[in-house]
Amino acid sequence: MKNIYEAKIVDIKSGTLDMGIKNKIIDAYVKVEVGGLKFWCFVYEGWRTGRWSLSMKDKTVLLEFIFLNIPIAETKMSYKMEKKIAPIPNQKKPCDYIITGEIVDKEPHPKLHNREKIQVDFGIVVRLSGSIEKNQLKIGDHIQARGRLDAHLIDKEEVK
Numbered sequence: 001m002k003n004i005y006e007a008k009i010v011d012i013k014s015g016t017l018d019m020g021i022k023n024k025i026i027d028a029y030v031k032v033e034v035g036g037l038k039f040w041c042f043v044y045e046g047w048r049t050g051r052w053s054l055s056m057k058d059k060t061v062l063l064e065f066i067f068l069n070i071p072i073a074e075t076k077m078s079y080k081m082e083k084k085i086a087p088i089p090n091q092k093k094p095c096d097y098i099i100t101g102e103i104v105d106k107e108p109h110p111k112l113h114n115r116e117k118i119q120v121d122f123g124i125v126v127r128l129s130g131s132i133e134k135n136q137l138k139i140g141d142h143i144q145a146r147g148r149l150d151a152h153l154i155d156k157e158e159v160k
Contacts, residue, residue: 003125004154007032007063009056013094028052029094030151032063037123039085040094041065041151052153062154065126067099069147077142083122088146099126100144103137120145 011031027044030052041063045052081100088096101122109115115131120143128145137143 002064002154003119003127004062004064005034005124006060007034007151008060009058010038012052012054012057014054031094032151034063034124037085039097039149041149042068042093042095043151043153045153062156063151064154065124066129066150066152067097067120067126067145067147068129068150069145075144077144079142081142081144085122085149093148095149096147097149098144098146099149101142103139103141103143106137106139108134 009030010033013029015027015029027042029040030043031038031040043052077100080102083101084099086098086100087094088098099120099122101120103118104121104125105119106116109117109131112131114134116134116136117127117131118137119125119127126149129147
């Protein structure tokens with residue numbers, strides 16, 4: 001299940017620019033605002049396919065968020081904690097975070113029958129990129145995870 005959000009682009013720090021196409025971004029750090037929550041995420045579009053550009057600042061776009069946490073390293077909390085996103089101390093990149101939240105969905109891993117993919121709500125719902133052992137965690141469990149927050153640009157036609 002995809003969770004798609006309307007997000008306002010607050011700031012863009014380009015990582016790699018496509019010199020063949022003016023202002024097109026191959027990868028970048030983008031600060032977004034979703035429902036009053038502001039955070040940085042990593043975006044990557046690939047060579048010559050870039051839909052991101054420096055002129056997107058202050059625009060509203062549709063995004064899906066993925067939390068890249070390989071190897072998967074969640075810590076199950078024995079008690080309910082406040083949902084939050086916090087920068088990893090002494091971070092090297094602005095999109096490296098510790099998220100604390102509640103598991104809101106699980107689905108079978110598409111290739112490994114004994115593994116599951118999970119989605120965590122830390123204020124917005126993100127899909128974790130890693131997988132867990134089947135039945136290791138359940139919906140409603142609270143976890144913490146460390147990793148990089150990525151955003152994928154969604155075309156409006158994909159939502160219809």
